[in-house]
Structure formats: structure tokens, C-alpha cells
Amino acid sequence: MKGKSSKGAQERKLTFLIITIPVVALFFCFNTLPLIRGFIYSFTNFKGYGSYDWVGLRNYRDLIGDSRVGNSYLFTFKYALVGTILTNVISLVLALGLNSKIRAKSALRGIYFIPNVLGGLVIGYIFSFIFTYVLPTLAQRAGIESLSSSMLSSTGKAWIAIVIVGCWQAIAMNTIIYISGLQTVPEDVYEAGSLDGVTGWKKFRYLTFPLIIPFFSINMVLCMKNFLMVFDQIMALTKGGPSQSTESISYLIYNNGMSGGQFGFQSANAFVFFVVIVAISVFQMTVTNRKEEQL
Amino acid sequence: MTQTTAMARTAAAARKRDKTHYNWPITILLIVGCVTIFFPLYMAVVIAFKQPSEMTNDIAGALALPTHWSLSNFAEAMRVTDFWHSLGNSFLITAVTVVLAIVLHGLAGYAIGRSMKSSKVYNFLYLYIVSGMFVPFAILMMPLVKQTAQMGIANRIGVIVLYTVFYMPLNLMLYKGYLTNIPLALEEAARVDGATTWKTYWSIVFPIMKPMHATVAVLTAMSTWNDVMTPLVIMSGTGVNTLPLAQLNFQTEFGTNYNLAFASYLLALIPILIFYLFCQKQILNGVVNGAVK
Numbered sequence: 001m002k003g004k005s006s007k008g009a010q011e012r013k014l015t016f017l018i019i020t021i022p023v024v025a026l027f028f029c030f031n032t033l034p035l036i037r038g039f040i041y042s043f044t045n046f047k048g049y050g051s052y053d054w055v056g057l058r059n060y061r062d063l064i065g066d067s068r069v070g071n072s073y074l075f076t077f078k079y080a081l082v083g084t085i086l087t088n089v090i091s092l093v094l095a096l097g098l099n100s101k102i103r104a105k106s107a108l109r110g111i112y113f114i115p116n117v118l119g120g121l122v123i124g125y126i127f128s129f130i131f132t133y134v135l136p137t138l139a140q141r142a143g144i145e146s147l148s149s150s151m152l153s154s155t156g157k158a159w160i161a162i163v164i165v166g167c168w169q170a171i172a173m174n175t176i177i178y179i180s181g182l183q184t185v186p187e188d189v190y191e192a193g194s195l196d197g198v199t200g201w202k203k204f205r206y207l208t209f210p211l212i213i214p215f216f217s218i219n220m221v222l223c224m225k226n227f228l229m230v231f232d233q234i235m236a237l238t239k240g241g242p243s244q245s246t247e248s249i250s251y252l253i254y255n256n257g258m259s260g261g262q263f264g265f266q267s268a269n270a271f272v273f274f275v276v277i278v279a280i281s282v283f284q285m286t287v288t289n290r291k292e293e294q295l
Numbered sequence: 296m297t298q299t300t301a302m303a304r305t306a307a308a309a310r311k312r313d314k315t316h317y318n319w320p321i322t323i324l325l326i327v328g329c330v331t332i333f334f335p336l337y338m339a340v341v342i343a344f345k346q347p348s349e350m351t352n353d354i355a356g357a358l359a360l361p362t363h364w365s366l367s368n369f370a371e372a373m374r375v376t377d378f379w380h381s382l383g384n385s386f387l388i389t390a391v392t393v394v395l396a397i398v399l400h401g402l403a404g405y406a407i408g409r410s411m412k413s414s415k416v417y418n419f420l421y422l423y424i425v426s427g428m429f430v431p432f433a434i435l436m437m438p439l440v441k442q443t444a445q446m447g448i449a450n451r452i453g454v455i456v457l458y459t460v461f462y463m464p465l466n467l468m469l470y471k472g473y474l475t476n477i478p479l480a481l482e483e484a485a486r487v488d489g490a491t492t493w494k495t496y497w498s499i500v501f502p503i504m505k506p507m508h509a510t511v512a513v514l515t516a517m518s519t520w521n522d523v524m525t526p527l528v529i530m531s532g533t534g535v536n537t538l539p540l541a542q543l544n545f546q547t548e549f550g551t552n553y554n555l556a557f558a559s560y561l562l563a564l565i566p567i568l569i570f571y572l573f574c575q576k577q578i579l580n581g582v583v584n585g586a587v588k
Contacts, residue, residue, distance in 0.1 A: 008486050015492035016406040016417075023403040023463075024420055030460040031427050034438035041438065048437070094328075102322040110575050111329050114336075117571045117578065119521035121539045122560045125546075126335045129357075129553060134338070137354045168331070173582065180583045218586055229431050232523050235543065250433040250524075257437050258528060270434035278429045 035274075042268035047261040059268035068244060069269055072252045075159060075245065080227035083163050087170045087223055088216070094171065095178030096204070109179065116172035124236025127165045128152065131237070155245040158238050162246055165233050170226065174219045181215030182208070217288030221281060228277060249273050336564075343368055343558040350553065368558035375548055376559050381541040382566065388451055388526075388537060389519045392458040396466055396515045397508050399459060404470025405496055409479075411471075421471065428464040436528050443529055453529050458519050465585065466511050473507040474500075513574070513581030520567055538563045 042059055046052035063069055098109050115123070132150045139147035151161040185208060193207045209216075231250040234240060240247035240255065247255075253273070257266030338358060342350075345361040345368075372378065403424075410417035443453040477500070485495040523539045530536075536544055542563055549556035571578060 012486070012492045013410075016410050019402045019406040020410075020417070020420065023399060023406075024424070026399075026456075027424055027427065027460055027463055030439070030442075030457055031430060031435065034435045034442055035430060037438040037442070038434050094325075097321050097325050100321050101316060101318045102325060103317050103319075104322070104326075108322075108325050108329070109579075111332055112325075113575075113579060114332055114568075114571070116582070117517060117567050118564055119523070119539045119567070121521075121523045122542055122563050123335070125542065125556070125560055126339050129342075129557075130335065130338065134354065134357050137352075137357075141354065173586075176579060176583055177586050180587060215587070222586060229433070231433075235523065250431070253433045254436065254524070254528070258440070263437055267434075267437060270431075270437070274429075274431060274434045277431055281429055 038267045039271055041264050042271050044264040046264040046267075048258070048263035052264065055264070059265050060272070062265065063268055063272060068247070069252065071244060072247045072249050076228060076230070076248045079159060079163060079166070079230060079248065080224055083166050083170065083227045084220065084223045086163065087167045087174055088219055090167065091171045091174035091219070092178055092216075094175045095182055096208075098175065099179050099182040109176075113172045113176055115169045116176075118169070120169060120232030121236050123169060124165055124233045127161070127168075128237050131161045152238055153242055155242050158242060158246045162230070162233050162237055165237065166227060166230060170223055174223060177215055177219055177222075178212065181212035185211045213288070217284070220288070221284050224284065225277065225281060228280070339557050339561055339564075342554055343561045345554050347552055347554055368554045369562060372555055372559035372562060375555065376541045376545045376562075377536065378541075378559075378562055381536040381538045384451060384535060385520060385538040385566075388455055388458070389516050391455050392462075392519045393512050393515050395455065395459045396462055396511055400463055400466035400511065401470055401501065401504060401508065402496070403463070404467050404474060405500055407467065408471035408474040421467070425464045425468050427460075432461070432524055436524070440528050449529055450533060451530070451535060454526050457525055457529065458515070458522075461525075462515050462518065466515065469507055469511060469585065470504065473504060477503055507584075509577050510581040510584040513578050514585045516570075517567075517578070517582075538566070 043054055043056060044052045045055050045059075094112060098105065098112065102108065131152050136148050136150055139145075151157040189207055189211065190203070193203055198207060229250050230248045231254070234246060234248050234251045238246045240251050249269070250273075253266045253270050256262040257270070260266075341358060341360060344364045344366075346365065349361060350356045407417050407421050407424075411421055439457065440449070443449045443457075446453075448456065481499050481503075482495050485499055486492075490498070521539060523543065526537045526540045527543065530540070542559060545559070546556075549559065
């Protein structure tokens with residue numbers, strides 16, 4: 001009996017091994033290996049074709065002084081920060097509304113989720129038309145001087161247009177997560193609160209919000225990460241312009257690394273970007289974990 | 296007599312409470328807010344059905360209903376963007392990726408998840424794969440273009456392989472998390488009956504994980520269907536398009552013919568909208584599960 005069971009355990013172990021090895025090998029081959037290769041390329045002056053030389057840390061030194069790279073970081077962070085805050089505020093308000101006692105609740109929830117299922121590129125193209133033709137025409141009618149020309153062709157305003165499109169899509173996702181968070185708040189918490197006369201903003205601040213902090217942190221992390229990696233919207237709306245004012249980090253790596261002959265240099269940029277993403281995610285998670293523990 | 300009036304009063308009060316049950320101001324605000332969702336879609340529909348001659352320079356040119364609804368833009372858009380081929384490619388890539396995700400990631404979730412308690416190696420492998428979630432595509436992109444070209448898979452196969460790898464961290468985490476709540480008793484009973492681990496998985500564990508398969512399928516399908524970047528860098532120059540990629544590659548052919556362009560955009564949006572219409576519940580569940588778990 002004992003012999004049989006240990007034989008069974010061995011068979012189980014072997015089967016698990018046979019499953020795991022190819023899966024891990026596949027993951028290594030198409031995730032870790034290119035990561036390592038990218039890291040190695042970052043120490044070369046590889047153009048993407050032909051021969052190349054080792055240049056040591058020169059790419060990394062050049063990154064610091066490169067104004068185009070610096071601008072792309074500035075733009076990406078400005079975009080991600082403003083986008084994350086706007087998205088979270090609006091979707092929290094929206095979720096509170098969609099979670100209250102309203103008519104046609106499920107239909108409304110369904111409608112507000114639509115932007116999330118649509119592809120970013122095509123949505124970008126549709127909004128591009130709105131910013132280029134519809135909005136300026138409306139502004140001219142209304143006599144609003146600052147909006148009477150296309151937002152997308154102004155270096156100062158193009159990023160706002162991208163924030164609007166990014167939020168339009170991201171709000172859908174965050175709202176649904178907040179709604180599922182609000183549904184975890186037990187009704188008797190509110191009942192106890194109303195006995196103490198807690199209403200309105202106070203009710204939200206001291207009763208609702210502390211209870212949905214886990215969902216708040218999920219949304220912050222997901223939202224920030226997605227915004228930092230913005231690509232489709234840039235591709236559809238501005239292609240990094242006007243005069244490189246809306247070049248996101250992903251777009252710059254794609255544009256200059258793939259066709260601009262900066263394979264090695266952009267590999268260094270990509271590696272720094274990777275470290276930044278990891279650092280931000282780890283930071284956000286430790287901060288929110290600590291907050292949750294305090295509760 | 297007094298009793299009946301009292302009863303009538305409570306009934307009236309109950310009815311009154313029922314009537315005020317709904318929060319109408321918020322309902323109305325939310326309905327009005329739907330304009331922000333529908334306006335871009337309405338505009339796309341209206342423009343797609345118009346002729347270029349109707350696109351006057353004032354606001355009506357963009358937003359008024361067409362004088363007569365014509366499908367000619369759609370026919371032309373289908374021809375210009377090679378719609379059926381792009382649609383077929385998107386379907387093929389998405390379907391194969393979803394099947395591979397359910398089969399491979401499910402198996403991996405089972406093998407790794409069930410071994411983690413007793414083995415440090417599997418624990419490490421789990422963390423190793425899951426941490427892949429933090430690797431942005433931007434850093435893998437350039438080396439992967441070289442690698443897929445060298446391996447001769449700079450085509451649809453390569454894109455499918457890459458998706459299978461990219462979604463592995465999340466899906467593995469989802470399957471592993473789901474399995475921790477499933478007791479081992481069933482599997483042990485099967486083993487006592489002499490079933491192999493492989494057979495046990497397919498006949499017992501795989502069916503139990505059905506809700507998670509739905510979540511994985513929805514998340515994988517939506518990310519795959521809408522993704523532009525991977526096919527853009529891997530399949531560029533092959534002449535093979537996915538549905539979103541076709542919109543990008545034919546921008547120049549649309550020129551200033553917005554009617555044609557919007558017909559094409561609508562055609563690109565319709566499949567996923569139909570999918571959403573029919574699987575709304577699964578999609579919403581899947582998205583919430585994927586984010587919260």
C-alpha cells in the first residue's frame with residue numbers, strides 16, 4: 001500500500017515536471033531571453049542592422065543629457081499623473097452613482113463600460129476627428145478663442161487631448177472595479193452610520209472610502225501602469241507631435257529604436273523605463289499595503 | 296375599523312416608500328452622462344453613412360443625419376482595407392491564443408500551483424513567471440523583432456506565441472489562485488482509483504476550473520483582439536494585417552475621405568461590440584476577476 005502511494009506521488013511529480021519544463025522554457029525564450037538581449041544591446045551602438053561595437057556605459061550617460069528622452073519622460077509622467085488622478089476621481093463618482101438606487105442599473109452599467117472593450121487605436125482616430133474638426137467649429141460658434149483651432153496641433157494643448165481620450169477609456173475599467181468594491185461594503189455599516197447621523201461627504205470619507213481602499217490601490221496601480229505605457233492613442237492622435245511635445249516613452253523607443261537607427265541607445269532607454277516601472281509599482285504596493293495594515 | 300385604517304395607512308406608506316425607492320436625480324444625471332459615451336459612436340455612424348459631398352464645413356456636416364443612408368462607403372472600405380482577410384487574421388490569432396491560454400496556462404497553473412507547498416523550486420518558478428507582468432513590451436520589442444525573424448516566425452504564428460507568453464503571468468496567477476480554494480480530496484480519490492495525474496486533470500480539475508476558464512478567455516480575447524503594437528512590430532512588411540493594424544496601415548489610402556475612414560473604423564469596432572452585447576455578463580465578471588484577484 002505504501003509502495004503504491006509513493007509510486008503515485010512520484011508519477012504526480014513527474015507529470016508536473018513534464019508540464020512545467022516546456023512552459024517555463026517557452027516563457028524564458030520569449031520573455032527573459034529578449035530582456036537579457038535588450039540589456040546586452042544597451043551597451044552597444046547597434047543600429048538595428050550591420051555590425052556594432054561595445055560602447056560600455058556611454059548610452060546610459062547619453063540618456064541623461066538627451067533632451068528628447070528627457071522630454072518624453074516629462075510628457076509620459078505628466079500624462080500618467082494627470083490621467084490617473086482624473087480617471088480615479090471621475091470613476092469613483094460614477095461608481096457611487098451607478099451603485100445607488102437608480103433605474104435601469106444594469107443597462108447603465110453596461111453602457112458606461114463600452115469604452116473599455118473598444119480598441120485604443122480606432123477610438124483615437126475617431127477622437128482625432130472630433131479634436132480637429134468638431135471641437136474647433138463648436139468653439140468658433142461659441143466664440144471661445146482658445147479652442148477655435150485644433151488642440152492636436154498646439155504644443156501646449158495636444159497632451160490634454162490625449163489625456164481626454166486615455167481617460168475616456170480608462171474610466172470604464174476603473175468604474176467597474178470600484179462598483180465591485182462598493183458592493184463589498186455591508187449595508188449595516190451604513191445603518192450604523194446613519195444612526196450616528198453621518199451623511200454625505202463624511203459618510204463617504206469615514207465609512208465608504210476606508211472599506212474600499214484595496215480597490216482604490218488596485219485601480220491606482222493598474223491605471224498608472226497602463227498610462228505610463230501609452231502607445232495606441234499617441235499613434236492615432238499625434239504620432240508624437242507637434243514638435244515632439246507628445247512623445248511617450250514607448251512611442252520614442254518604437255519610433256527611434258525600430259526605424260531611427262538607435263537600437264542600442266533605445267535599448268538603454270527601454271531598460272531604464274523597465275526599472276522605473278518596477279520601482280513605481282513596488283512603491284505603490286508598499287504604500288497601499290501599509291495603509292491597509294493601519295486600518 | 297381603526298385597525299383597517301391603520302393597515303391602509305401602513306400600506307400607503309409602504310407604497311410611498313416604493314415610489315421614492317429610486318434616486319431619480321442620479322438616474323437622470325447618469326442617463327445624460329451617457330452622451331459622452333455615445334457621442335463619438337454616433338458621429339462615427341453618421342459620417343460612415345454619408346457621402347463626401349455632404350461633409351460641409353459647419354457642424355451639421357459632421358453631425359447631421361445623412362440625407363440618404365448608403366452602404367457604399369462600407370463596401371469601398373472593405374475593398375480598400377482587405378476587410379475579410381484582416382478580420383480572418385484577427386479571429387485566427389485571437390481564437391488560437393485563447394485556446395492555448397486555457398490549455399497551457401491551465402496546466403501550468405495546476406502543475407505549479409499544486410507543487411508550490413512542498414517545493415521551493417516551484418515557488419521560485421511561480422514568482423519568476425508572475426514577475427513577468429512588470430516587463431513592458433517596449434523593452435522586449437526590439438530584441439523580439441530580431442529573434443522572431445531569426446526563428447522564421449515573424450508572422451501570425453510568432454504573434455500567437457508572443458501573446459501566449461505575455462498573458463502567462465496574469466493567467467497563471469488566476470489559475471493558481473482559483474486552485475488554492477479547491478480541496479485536494481477529489482484528486483486523491485481519483486488517484487486511489489488508479490487514474491494518472493494527467494487523466495485526473497482533464498477529467499476532474501479542468502471541468503472544475505470552468506469559471507476561471509471564462510475569465511481567462513475573456514481577458515485574453517479582449518487584449519489580443521485590440522492589441523496593435525505586437526502585430527505592428529512583428530508582422531510589419533509582411534502585408535498581413537489584423538483588424539486594428541489595417542486601420543493604421545491604410546490611413547494614407549483614406550486620405551481626407553473621412554466617410555470611407557469612418558466606415559472602416561466602424562467595421563473594425565462592430566465585431567467586439569457584438570461580442571460585448573452577447574457576453575456582457577461574462578466580460579464584466581472576467582474583467583473584475585482579473586483585476587481584483
